Amino acid sequence: MNRTMKRLLTGKDSRQGRWFFALLIALAIIVWLGLTTERFLTSENLFNLVAQAMPLIITAIGMMLVVLVGGLDLSVGSVISFTTAILALGAPALISIPGVFALAACIGLINGLAVTRLNVHPIIATLSMQFIVLGITRILRPVSGGDVPQIVIDAVAGSFYGIPLPVFWGIVTVLIAWKIIHGSRFGLHLFAIGGGIASGTDEATHNFGVADKQKILLAYVGCSCFAALAGIFLAGRIVSGDPNVGLLFEMDAITAVAIGGTQLSGGVGSLHGTVIGALVMALLANGMNSANISAFVQTAIKGVILLLVVGLQSRKKMGL
Amino acid sequence: MQVAATRIGGDVKKRIEMSGISKAFGGSVALKNVSFELLEGSVHALMGENGAGKSTLMKILAGVHQPDSGEIFRDGRAVTFATPKEALDFGISTVFQELSLLANLTIAENMFLGREPTLRFGTVDYTTMNRETTKALAELGLDLDPKTMVSELTIAERQFVEIAHGIKADASIFILDEPTAALNAADVEVLNRHIRRLRDEGKAIVYISHRMDEIFEICDMVTVLKDSELVATKPLAEMTPHSLIAMMVGRELKDLFPERNAEPGEPMLDVENFRISASSEPFSMTVGKGEIVGMAGLEGQGQQRFLRSLVGQFEPFGGKVSVRGKALKFPVSKDGGIRYLQSLGVGLVPEDRKEEGLFLTLSIGHNIAMGLHSRKSEFSLADGYGEKIRETMASMSVQASGPAELVSALSGGNQQKVLLGRYLAAGMSILLVEEPTRGVDIGAKSEIYRLLRDFANKGGAVVVLSRETIELIGLCDRLYVVHDDTIVSEMAAENATEHNILDAALSRQASQVRLETTP
Known part of the structure; x- marks a missing residue:
């Protein structure tokens, strides 16, 4: 077995982690669904699947930014709901769309400041933020409703040369994320900082002149902004503001990131792994729906999956 | 000029x-x-x-x-x-004392961390980075692929990369x-x-x-x-x-090293026909009562693998090991090995005291008592070891405010003494010591040498491995020169010099013949 194969299979000595298993699992589910479910492999169903998966793909990519630096963001679900609520206020798109990104950036900034300056554990910092944002969202819009700008609805529902627009959302998001994660100094520094945190040499990046706190802060800002993007997409799909639409999204996003081979302790992971991980989650949901498994059971199954996936990642001591 | x-x-x-x-x-x-x-x-x-x-x-x-x-x-x-x-x-460029490379980055990424060259649109210029890194490594005589992950490097290679990183800077x-x-x-x-x-x-x-x-x-x-x-x-x-x-x-140091022991007693540790890996030559060695024996040679030639395989931390190809005449179940299992050997009175003092040896966040007392507790059964009540701990601290002359002080607050030398103290307090009779004085100042070095010699004089046996050949020569009674996963030569430490150890290690051909003629 040569080095490349070994890296792919074990994820050892690789910065991309064990994404290969996620790919195999995704293919296995596709084969299984293709064989057991009628009309699974139709373009209509597949496009629909992409549209269903898109909010999770976008959120998971954002989540990956903070996971790379050994953090977590539990507030993304609330940010998604919040975004739909803001968009449904009826303001013109020209104001409301930049507005939701600005608000998300502020939320991320506070998360990042709490983690880097106040040294609050990411789980606590973002759990608090989850409740703060959820509360505000429920004040703004206790039940679903409101008017989402038409351009948002068109951007999600339309198609271009017969290809549904969600596919382009996916392509653009992945390109932007690739540039951030794998094509910039910022991304490399996220890996470096996370690697330092994971191995207990977090002084190293700082000593080499990397502005570590600032970059961790930016990772939280980025995470919230990706969640806002997912929120815009969802608002377009449900054509309203809904305080509950983002519920439990943080769970799905963390699970998707973990399935994709990203180490929750930081420093190891890949964009393609995360996208595949999100697709695995969407495929599973699709499969469980077509097998008529109740939503409650599905929630429990997702919990089991997260525990298994994270439990199987190697760590020496208790930790993420 | x-x-x-x-x-x-x-x-x-x-x-x-x-x-x-x-x-x-x-x-x-x-x-x-x-x-x-x-x-x-x-x-x-x-x-x-x-x-x-x-x-x-x-x-x-x-x-x-x-x-x-x-x-x-x-x-x-x-x-x-x-x-x-x-x-x-x-x-101002620094090579820090602690290894501070990031294991999940490549050599080149580590070398340029914090000042990566970029192309248009902020893309990291890997071509330049890899080329410059190859050059910098070649200057240090290192033939490493700059795209290698640091996690794949040996400790010495990492240190060289670190040095290359430091002296590469303009x-x-x-x-x-x-x-x-x-x-x-x-x-x-x-x-x-x-x-x-x-x-x-x-x-x-x-x-x-x-x-x-x-x-x-x-x-x-x-x-x-x-x-x-x-x-x-x-x-x-x-x-x-x-x-x-x-x-x-601040005082005259007459002699860094204590006097050697003239007469080793009966064998405490016997190793026969030991093979570290399938392809390595078999060797035998023995350590007598009252003896300190060193494993010398170039770094990473199998010295550590040998010591670690005695306690089950590395799986050797095969061999026979007996402790005080009693044959060991060999190979030793990885999980229970340390415990099993400790029950026989054999303690491994690991090289990396911070990672493998000490519990940095616990007190000196707890760290020493650990060795005593480990010989008790799981559900026995913890004895008060206060007296024993104080005795140990005194005999090791650990400088601290008291047994309650955290080990992390101690200097390297005192930490090493606490680590040794754990094994001595637990009544070990054979010590396998890796790098007894790594990162320890000269005053504490001398004290540690004396402690090891006292231990041997009281009927113990010690196997030492160290990167500092001078230390081995000064401290030990006898040296085995290890090369290529086998012992290639044996010499009295008194007559050894850095030169003839290196010589013995590198003229492997000749010694191979000698080993084959030994019955």
Whole structure:
């Protein structure tokens, strides 16, 4: 077995982690669904699947930014709901769309400041933020409703040369994320900082002149902004503001990131792994729906999956 | 030659001057009014026992810490470094004592961390990075792929990469904080060549090391710190190793090493037909009562794998091992090995005391009692070991406020004593010691040698491996030279020199013949 194969299979000595298993699992589910479910492999169903998966793909990519630096963001679900609520206020798109990104950036900034300056554990910092944002969202819009700008609805529902627009959302998001994660100094520094945190040499990046706190802060800002993007997409799909639409999204996003081979302790992971991980989650949901498994059971199954996936990642001591 | 002129003439340019530096961490004073100046084209040794303040002084120069008072001057102008990056931008490059490479990055990414070249749109320029890294590594005689992940490198390779990282920078001042801790003699020579080159280019180098021979080989000036204060700065030509040690410890050190034992007793540890791997030659060795035996040779030739396989931390190909005449169940299992060997009175003192040996967040008392508790059954009540712990601390002369002090607060030497104390308190009769004095100052070194010798004299047996050949020669009674996963030669430590150990290690062909004729 040569080095490349070994890296792919074990994820050892690789910065991309064990994404290969996620790919195999995704293919296995596709084969299984293709064989057991009628009309699974139709373009209509597949496009629909992409549209269903898109909010999770976008959120998971954002989540990956903070996971790379050994953090977590539990507030993304609330940010998604919040975004739909803001968009449904009826303001013109020209104001409301930049507005939701600005608000998300502020939320991320506070998360990042709490983690880097106040040294609050990411789980606590973002759990608090989850409740703060959820509360505000429920004040703004206790039940679903409101008017989402038409351009948002068109951007999600339309198609271009017969290809549904969600596919382009996916392509653009992945390109932007690739540039951030794998094509910039910022991304490399996220890996470096996370690697330092994971191995207990977090002084190293700082000593080499990397502005570590600032970059961790930016990772939280980025995470919230990706969640806002997912929120815009969802608002377009449900054509309203809904305080509950983002519920439990943080769970799905963390699970998707973990399935994709990203180490929750930081420093190891890949964009393609995360996208595949999100697709695995969407495929599973699709499969469980077509097998008529109740939503409650599905929630429990997702919990089991997260525990298994994270439990199987190697760590020496208790930790993420 | 201008460089030569500045070296000889009196008018040597000061690269940097630190004046009246003081620094305290919480309540403990790390530096008291220390002044230090660095001359162009010189290698300046910074010496002192661990905890004397060397690292703190250099961390202030590197911008990691900021002084409480005092100033740093560059060409007569006061400068301040708020962050390591500012110091780096100013031309001060540091090879830190702790291995500080990131395992999940490649060599090239580590080398350029914090100052990666970029192409248009901010893309990292990997082509340039990899090319420059290959060049920098080649200069140090290293043939490594810059795209290799650091997690795949050996300790010595990592250290070299770290050095390459430090001296690659376009800096005028280089701080090398114990750069040779994990290097063997041949590698040290390569490093020295580079230090001389930098010196001849007119750079200023600060060299921190505990190895006396290196200091005299490479340095021009020496500054000695003791108890956070400056003792003196002198040209090294005026010093002898003896006077330097006296300056550091503040007293004459008659002899670093205790006397050898003349007569080894009955065999305590017997190894026969041992093969580390399937392809390695079988070997045998024995350690007698009262004996200290060293495993010498170049680094990473199987010494550590051999010791570790005795306690089950490495799976050897095969062999027979008996402890005090009793045959061991061999190979030893990985999970219960340490415990099993401890029940036979064999303790492994691991190389990395912080990672593998001590519980840094626990007290001295707990760390010592750990060895005593480990011989009890799972559900037995914990005995009060207060008396035993105090005795051990006293016999090891651990310098601490008391058994309740946290081990993390101790200096390296005292930590090492606590680690040894754990095994001695637990009544071990055979010690397998890896790197007994790694990162330990000279005063504590001498004490540790004495402790090991006392242990042997009381009927114990010790196997030592160390990268410092001088230490092995001075401390041990007998040496086995290990090369290529097998023992190639055996010699009395009294007659051994660094030269003939290297010789024995490298003339493997001849010794192979000898081994085959041994029955």
